[in-house]
Amino acid sequence: MKDAFGAPQSLLILGGTSEIGLATARRLIARRTRTVYLAGRPSEALDAAAEQLRALGAEAHAVPFDALDPASHEEVLGKLFTEGDIDMVLLAFGVLGDQARDEREPLAAVHVAQVNYTGAVSASLVCATALQQQGHGALVVLSSVAGERARRANFIYGSSKAGLDAFTQGLADALHGTGVHVMIVRPGFVRTRMTAGLDEAPLATTPGAVAAAIELGLRRRSATIWVPGTLRLVMAALRHLPRPLFRRLPV
């Protein structure tokens, strides 16, 4: 169960090697979290991440999970909930893709859509049902400001996040009043391996800052958070900018 400050005792991260996911795990372990499931594609990195969390005092388990195999989600994720309550699920998997290549190779674009959108739809529904059966817990979904308005430079990734964001908004409404808290996280540019080598966007931030914002959002039971928070205002303005103007922006 969550404590009076909203800190979960048990955490499931979908995308167990995600830098943002692991920064969140470290932050929550420093508060109260004791059990962490890192669900991801089996790899040395996934095992090493679990080992690092164990060194911080958590009981951490690596669990095989592939977003691209939705037929397995019910069994793989549903089983975890039968082993004990899970107070928080963090949906942290995703791929950025390569916009230029993905425009040339439709199957590569479909891969981005399948990981970021359909994989997330399936995994979220399985977890949402289990959380609802528990009657408590939080589902925290890493969306992106890229989904708030499609940009020429990354509309394939952006559209997958727009779909995920809209889906999560609806899911939050569906779960309203059930005791399950759904929170959408919209970070801007975060310095992780996903963005390594790319030109930094204005207001770039860190996985640690996203983790801190997630912790605060949990405590406040926020529906949506932007990281950094100023992006909320920036995106409100950008969303309504006429397209001929938006198109000319160097974003």
Ligand SMILES: NC(=O)c1ccc[n+]([C@@H]2O[C@H](COP(=O)([O-])OP(=O)(O)OC[C@H]3O[C@@H](n4cnc5c(N)ncnc54)[C@H](OP(=O)(O)O)[C@@H]3O)[C@@H](O)[C@H]2O)c1
């Ligand atoms: N970094 C940013 O600027 C930024 C901004 C806004 C939103 N976000 C979102 O935040 C989330 C975390 O990003 P991050 O920066 O922490 O990136 P990251 O460190 O690259 O993590 C991405 C995660 O997705 C996992 N993944 C990829 N394909 C998968 C699949 N088929 N099945 C299961 N897991 C899969 C990766 O696992 P493997 O180890 O197996 O590859 C990894 O754990 C993503 O959803 C991303 O879109 C990131």
